[in-house]
Amino acid sequence: MDHSLGEQLIEALPLLLMMISTGLAGGILAGLLGVGGGIVIVPVMEVALGLVGVDPAIRMHVxxxxxxxxIMVTSVSSAKAHHRKGAIDLDVTRLWAAPILIGSAAGVVVASQVSxxxxSLVFGGIAALVTLKMILPLDGKHITSAVPRGIVGMVPPAFVGLFSSMMGIGGGxxxxxxxxLMGQPIHRAxxxxxxxxxxxxxxxxIGFILTGxxxxxxxxxxxxxxxxxxxLVITxxxxVAAPWGAKLAHAMTPRHLSIAFGCFLAIVAARMLYRAALTL
Structure with missing residues (x-):
């Protein structure tokens, strides 16, 4: 071996500290915005993997x-914190559960076949569109007054599952x-x-373990x-940090929460679209 174990640990320390910081930021945003932390973890981890020489062709996949x-762990912590505040709509959860599961599985299949x-383009493009929705003064403007049911009502959650699994995010x-847009208050959403x-x-x-x-x-x-x-480092x-974000969310006004969400997404979208432009 060219380096002793101690030297290898010292070289790995900056990466480990970055992973820990990413986890803390992701946890806070998971609780604050309901985003599962992935919107932070994916772009930061992509950079970290580049620093340690991972092949660019699979860097985003990893x-x-x-x-x-x-997110399997973060979402449990965040959901428990929101449930204690009565902020989870169980009726919507029952309506959307199956389409989200199906869409998520389909997203893995697609993601494993693309570059x-x-x-990066999917991640940045969708983040940019959502940014406009959250920053523009559209509070109180709805497509429907309630979450639709039936076949039509299954389309939005299916797309949520599909694109979320391709982006590595929790769906928020x-x-x-x-x-x-379907009439749900921001805190409940x-x-x-x-x-x-x-x-x-x-x-x-499970799908990404099998396909890779x-x-x-x-x-x-x-x-x-x-x-x-x-x-093991980020989780x-x-x-730990997800409940901090949930507490902060309920201390903010709906408008401030929307603006905070949108501003953060704008930064992430710009970074990922720039990366896509360099690689496509």
């Missing part, structure tokens, strides 16, 4: 899959604006979205496209 694995540049980025993170992340994580299994380009400690090291931090 970031997306690992993010989804952490990292395409995943898409389901929060979707639910607010955020709380309900935190539970959707579990429905999206479990099947998607045995790829020789994977970094050390990977189970398929899911990097176990990233999961505890997100679990």
């Amino acid at each position: 970031a997306v899959a690992t993010s989804l694995s952490t 990292s540049g395409v995943l 980025t898409l389901s929060v604006p979707a639910m607010t 955020v709380g309900t979205a935190s539970l959707f993170g579990l429905l999206i992340s479990v099947p998607a994580t 299994w045995g790829d020789p380009r994977l970094p050390a400690g990977s189970l398929g496209f899911v990097n176990a090291i990233g999961f 505890p931090a997100t679990w």
Whole structure:
């Protein structure tokens, strides 16, 4: 070996600190915005993987899959915090559960067949569209007064599951604006979205493990496209920090919460679209 174990640990320390910081930020945003933390974890982890020399062709796949694995834990912590405040709509959850699960599984199949540049484009493009919805003064403007039922009502959650699993997010980025357009109050939409993170992340994580299994380009400690090291470092931090974000969310006005969500997404969208432009 060229380096001693101590030297290897010292070299890995900045990456570990970045992962911990990512987990804390992701946890706070999970509780604050109902986004499962993935909207932070994916872009930051993609950069971190680049620093350690992971092949650009699979970098986004690993970031997306690992993010989804952490959301399995984060969403439980965040959902429990929102449930204590009575902010989860169980009727909407029952209506949307099956379409979200099906969409999530389909998203993994699509993501495993496309390039990292395409995943970056999807991530950035959708984040930019949602940014407009959250920043523009559209409070009180709805497509419907209630969440629709029947076949038509299954389309929005199916797309939430599909694109969320492709982006490595817990679904809040898409389901929060979707639910607010259907007459749901922002705090209730955020709380309900935190539970959707579990429905999206479990099947998607399993799918990414299977589709990436045995790829020789994977970094050390990977189970398929899911990097176990990233999961073990980020997950505890997100679990601890998610209730902090939930507490902060209920201390903010609906308008301030929407603006905070939109401003953050604008930064993320710009970064991912820039990356897509460089790789496509």
